[in-house]
Amino acid sequence: MVKDSGASTALLTDQYELTMLAAALADGSAQRRCTFEVFARRLPDGRRFGVVAGTARLLDALARFRFGEPELAVVGRFLDDRTLDWLRNYRFSGDIRGYREGELYFPNSPVLTVQGTFAECVLLETIALSIFNHDCAIASAAARMVSAADGRTIIEMGSRRTHEAAAPASSRAAYLAGFSATSNLEAVREYGIPGTGTSAHAFVLLHGGQDGPNEAAAFRSQIDLLGVGTTLLVDTFDITEGVRTAIEVAGTELGGVRIDSGDLGVLARQVRKQLDELGATRTKIVFSGDLDEYAIAALRGEPVDAYGVGTSLVTGSGAPTAGMVYKLVEVDGLPVAKRSTHKESRGGTKRAIRLLRSSGTVVEEVIYRDGRQRPDTGEYDVRELQIPLVNEGEVLPDLPSLTDSRELVRQGLVSLPWEGLKLSRGDAAIPTTFVD
Amino acid sequence: MVKDSGASTALLTDQYELTMLAAALADGSAQRRCTFEVFARRLPDGRRFGVVAGTARLLDALARFRFGEPELAVVGRFLDDRTLDWLRNYRFSGDIRGYREGELYFPNSPVLTVQGTFAECVLLETIALSIFNHDCAIASAAARMVSAADGRTIIEMGSRRTHEAAAPASSRAAYLAGFSATSNLEAVREYGIPGTGTSAHAFVLLHGGQDGPNEAAAFRSQIDLLGVGTTLLVDTFDITEGVRTAIEVAGTELGGVRIDSGDLGVLARQVRKQLDELGATRTKIVFSGDLDEYAIAALRGEPVDAYGVGTSLVTGSGAPTAGMVYKLVEVDGLPVAKRSTHKESRGGTKRAIRLLRSSGTVVEEVIYRDGRQRPDTGEYDVRELQIPLVNEGEVLPDLPSLTDSRELVRQGLVSLPWEGLKLSRGDAAIPTTFVD
Numbered sequence: 001m002v003k004d005s006g007a008s009t010a011l012l013t014d015q016y017e018l019t020m021l022a023a024a025l026a027d028g029s030a031q032r033r034c035t036f037e038v039f040a041r042r043l044p045d046g047r048r049f050g051v052v053a054g055t056a057r058l059l060d061a062l063a064r065f066r067f068g069e070p071e072l073a074v075v076g077r078f079l080d081d082r083t084l085d086w087l088r089n090y091r092f093s094g095d096i097r098g099y100r101e102g103e104l105y106f107p108n109s110p111v112l113t114v115q116g117t118f119a120e121c122v123l124l125e126t127i128a129l130s131i132f133n134h135d136c137a138i139a140s141a142a143a144r145m146v147s148a149a150d151g152r153t154i155i156e157m158g159s160r161r162t163h164e165a166a167a168p169a170s171s172r173a174a175y176l177a178g179f180s181a182t183s184n185l186e187a188v189r190e191y192g193i194p195g196t197g198t199s200a201h202a203f204v205l206l207h208g209g210q211d212g213p214n215e216a217a218a219f220r221s222q223i224d225l226l227g228v229g230t231t232l233l234v235d236t237f238d239i240t241e242g243v244r245t246a247i248e249v250a251g252t253e254l255g256g257v258r259i260d261s262g263d264l265g266v267l268a269r270q271v272r273k274q275l276d277e278l279g280a281t282r283t284k285i286v287f288s289g290d291l292d293e294y295a296i297a298a299l300r301g302e303p304v305d306a307y308g309v310g311t312s313l314v315t316g317s318g319a320p321t322a323g324m325v326y327k328l329v330e331v332d333g334l335p336v337a338k339r340s341t342h343k344e345s346r347g348g349t350k351r352a353i354r355l356l357r358s359s360g361t362v363v364e365e366v367i368y369r370d371g372r373q374r375p376d377t378g379e380y381d382v383r384e385l386q387i388p389l390v391n392e393g394e395v396l397p398d399l400p401s402l403t404d405s406r407e408l409v410r411q412g413l414v415s416l417p418w419e420g421l422k423l424s425r426g427d428a429a430i431p432t433t434f435v436d
Numbered sequence: 437m438v439k440d441s442g443a444s445t446a447l448l449t450d451q452y453e454l455t456m457l458a459a460a461l462a463d464g465s466a467q468r469r470c471t472f473e474v475f476a477r478r479l480p481d482g483r484r485f486g487v488v489a490g491t492a493r494l495l496d497a498l499a500r501f502r503f504g505e506p507e508l509a510v511v512g513r514f515l516d517d518r519t520l521d522w523l524r525n526y527r528f529s530g531d532i533r534g535y536r537e538g539e540l541y542f543p544n545s546p547v548l549t550v551q552g553t554f555a556e557c558v559l560l561e562t563i564a565l566s567i568f569n570h571d572c573a574i575a576s577a578a579a580r581m582v583s584a585a586d587g588r589t590i591i592e593m594g595s596r597r598t599h600e601a602a603a604p605a606s607s608r609a610a611y612l613a614g615f616s617a618t619s620n621l622e623a624v625r626e627y628g629i630p631g632t633g634t635s636a637h638a639f640v641l642l643h644g645g646q647d648g649p650n651e652a653a654a655f656r657s658q659i660d661l662l663g664v665g666t667t668l669l670v671d672t673f674d675i676t677e678g679v680r681t682a683i684e685v686a687g688t689e690l691g692g693v694r695i696d697s698g699d700l701g702v703l704a705r706q707v708r709k710q711l712d713e714l715g716a717t718r719t720k721i722v723f724s725g726d727l728d729e730y731a732i733a734a735l736r737g738e739p740v741d742a743y744g745v746g747t748s749l750v751t752g753s754g755a756p757t758a759g760m761v762y763k764l765v766e767v768d769g770l771p772v773a774k775r776s777t778h779k780e781s782r783g784g785t786k787r788a789i790r791l792l793r794s795s796g797t798v799v800e801e802v803i804y805r806d807g808r809q810r811p812d813t814g815e816y817d818v819r820e821l822q823i824p825l826v827n828e829g830e831v832l833p834d835l836p837s838l839t840d841s842r843e844l845v846r847q848g849l850v851s852l853p854w855e856g857l858k859l860s861r862g863d864a865a866i867p868t869t870f871v872d
Contacts, residue, residue: 013595014633015624019658019661022661029642032642077631080661133596160450162570162599162757163598163599184451188451197453200453202554202558203459205772224459311757
């Protein structure tokens with residue numbers, strides 16, 4: 001659906017946030033000053049870094065986190081009047097800071113810090129996590145694919161493999177991480193991402209009749225509409241035949257041929273050779289169809305010019321959710337933390353810096369308690385990781401644009417020690433140190 | 437966001453659907469009568485069945501698939517005036533039939549059949565697949581969890597682990613497959629699913645001070661609000677201590693205790709013993725925290741009364757997308773199919789029936805060509821799998837309700853041969869036969 005910019009986001013939450021609010025209002029604890037932090041205890045299975053994404057979408061959702069009468073009617077089924085009155089006037093009036101969108105993150109990086117009363121902060125848990133867990137998962141997978149593509153064009157075309165409203169958010173996260181374009185029109189509209197798309201197998205199959213298929217007619221029709229700079233899909237029947245027909249119809253100035261299936265490495269060489277022999281030396285080869293970062297990396301030595309990525313991108317390439325949590329870490333100035341098995345947290349509001357060699361390579365992330373002196377960083381340069389995002393309920397101006405975030409991802413990937421870009425399973429690219 | 441029932445869904449699509457439309461309008465093929473079918477070539481890795489979900493959501497999206505001026509402004513950047521005029525008047529006027537929501541499906545089951553002109557059908561590819569790939573993935577995973585839970589209460593609480601707008605759709609798919617309730621308030625509002633939720637660790641941590649945590653105060657506050665029938669979260673610090681405090685505060689009529697972490701099998705027995713010794717013999721034990729169908733099955737012999745499932749549900753428990761495709765299978769009465777490697781399709785509009793023994797156990801799915809005589813089914817009973825959904829653009833009345841679909845899933849699971857319910861990897865529970 002096209003997003004109504006005025007639509008409330010207040011029900012995109014879990015019921016227990018509201019029962020906790022009601023109980024806290026009743027027992028007087030609702031006004032305690034709290035810090036909640038968003039972080040991932042670990043990276044998905046063997047990943048070496050994550051990419052922060054979702055911040056701007058959260059700030060947008062925050063502005064629409066309002067309880068009007070339709071929302072109050074739903075929560076009124078289980079809430080008392082005092083709570084309903086409080087919700088009717090709800091505006092977040094606290095402070096939020098966090099990592100820039102596009103910043104790399106590692107285990108325990110405090111990517112978002114929300115401060116205010118318990119009441120106003122607890123309500124934001126579900127929406128904050130939904131957005132960060134989705135967008136970080138996609139951006140993190142996308143950055144690995146971008147790195148594997150090694151400068152070649154890489155296009156997001158996964159809309160059909162994810163929830164219809166998650167699709168434009170996936171496009172955004174992929175673009176943020178360095179993808180070139182998207183197939184998704186809502187992402188074009190909402191985020192200004194370059195759109196792309198030409199045709200599918202159905203279009204080739206449509207152009208036939210009693211005498212069988214007519215690939216040439218489909219190609220001719222597409223070229224009539226989009227010009228010879230377009231990309232023709234050549235693998236509906238036989239690829240060698242399809243390439244020959246494509247150049248016959250389009251001439252040697254054809255923009256590209258797309259191949260959506262098959263043994264890609266061998267095919268790429270065959271098709272390049274065929275195109276060159278036909279004189280179409282500048283016609284590009286676009287590969288799509290079940291590509292992930294590993295398949296892309298395996299094609300690094302092959303004559304492929306562009307990749308289209310769908311399923312693996314929108315499903316986070318094996319890690320469809322980023323494992324972020326939203327934890328209460330401080331109440332009225334005192335650190336708090338649960339102690340139960342396996343999920344221990346560190347109490348206290350935190351600050352985070354990243355240490356770099358003079359070459360620009362990062363060596364360590366250091367997390368320390370807010371209000372304490374910044375730890376001695378020796379010979380290293382220091383990058384402050386948190387920036388203010390919301391001040392007393394007001395979203396700050398001049399937050400990073402999508403373009404800024406793309407550049408930040410690019411720089412972030414370059415800043416990693418070389419093992420950090422390996423696609424194989426391993427440890428986080430740099431260690432995180434807590435200084436208490 | 438709360439869904440605006442009037443919001444257009446037309447941009448939740450891929451750009452190439454529109455360039456194909458434009459080319460087909462220009463070359464005269466747009467009016468050819470076509471059949472597109474939605475099916476999965478295979479089930480996710482070792483799954484034995486899938487559950488159809490998303491049909492009602494698609495029909496809702498179809499009614500809002502309209503190009504108003506905001507949508508035309510976006511597609512007008514790459515489309516000609518003829519196409520824009522055509523889109524301005526777009527209303528799907530064809531026919532759709534498909535499997536009932538809640539029906540089981542197997543590889544190649546034609547779960548949705550869309551018939552009309554190429555132009556009106558091709559536009560629906562992306563939205564149809566987004567909805568079916570998401571909802572079927574969640575419902576299919578959910579049904580395995582419901583089966584593993586073996587009649588015990590199972591609650592969906594995964595909103596924070598998926599895109600904020602995918603969350604209510606996940607709740608719906610889980611409920612359709614037999615879950616009891618959801619934490620998601622938008623799902624309560626939009627689909628009338630029972631909502632549930634009490635409190636989180638943050639609420640316990642909030643109730644402390646200089647002297648340390650005060651679990652009793654948090655429990656007392658929750659009980660004051662929700663009564664002793666509520667479920668208290670007892671694992672913030674020490675579980676044995678937490679259970680003792682819970683019964684001290686609530687008395688032996690406490691509704692339940694929730695445990696969100698730890699070694700669940702051992703814990704369940706310990707906590708049950710402790711509750712019984714304290715006289716709280718009717719207090720239920722609710723488990724949550726990284727449960728999936730395997731963990732649930734492993735607890736079958738333990739004294740657990742209810743499960744809360746989050747991450748594994750909303751990510752499809754390893755299969756976050758159902759692998760459905762939308763394929764052109766017939767043009768002007770002639771079957772069409774691509775022939776490229778690995779992704780061969782079967783041309784021709786299809787019908788599907790399922791054969792059952794008199795005991796009600798299913799034995800085979802039979803797919804045959806529409807218009808041909810139904811194959812001889814011998815001694816078996818026959819279940820027609822496709823029902824009409826849309827007739828000349830009009831959605832038919834009396835389609836299955838969510839309640840109907842829940843019953844259908846329940847019956848479907850019972851109808852499987854016993855190997856069909858095994859959680860281990862294997863073949864589809866029944867074979868699919870094509871009769872040409």
